[in-house]
Amino acid sequence: MRVMLICGTLYAGFWFQFVIGFLYNMPALHTLSGGLWYAPDFMFYLRTPGCFPFSTAGNFVFYSTLGSALAAFFGWMSTRNVAGKWRMRLAVTLFIAIPLGWSIAAYRAEEAAWADGLDGRIAQTRQMWRWSAEMDDDEIRLRRYRLEVERLEKIRETREWVAPKTLW
DSSP states (O other), X not given: OHHHHHHHHHHHHHHHHHHHHHHTTOHHHHHHTTSOSOOOOGGXXXXXXXXXXXXXXXXXXXXXXXXXXXXXXXXXXXXXXXTTHHHHHHHHHHHHHHHHHHHHHHHHTHHHIIXXXXXXXXXXXXXXXXXXXXXXXXXXXXXXXHHHHHHHHHHHHHOOOOOOOOOO
């Protein structure tokens, strides 16, 4: 029963990563397909504010590694004197490989995200800025596009970003 609980917890961690990765264009699939899948969103690799100043991908690798180490330890200890212990240990090992492999594959897609995603977003924002200037839009909209381009270029230079403080 403990082994099933451990495997279920590891699978739930994988499912959580999968759902979050779906929002960011499946970064792990980009790595696993050898670059044939679409490049992930660069926002997945920006630093997040909080206790652990890693990116979302870095947090997933950290939590997957920690969870896998704990699962291996508790899986080994709970099957010490049990018949069929190697089958249970193999099951735990397979369920360790799923979330850990998925998070590492998502982490490895970072270069494609920066190369494709950020430059494309900068180009798109500049195009919107030009169109807005041609249509003689108000100054507020022009200023917003200019600030967005400057923010994205700063991110490209430093590759580090913390979410700006909001009014709420």
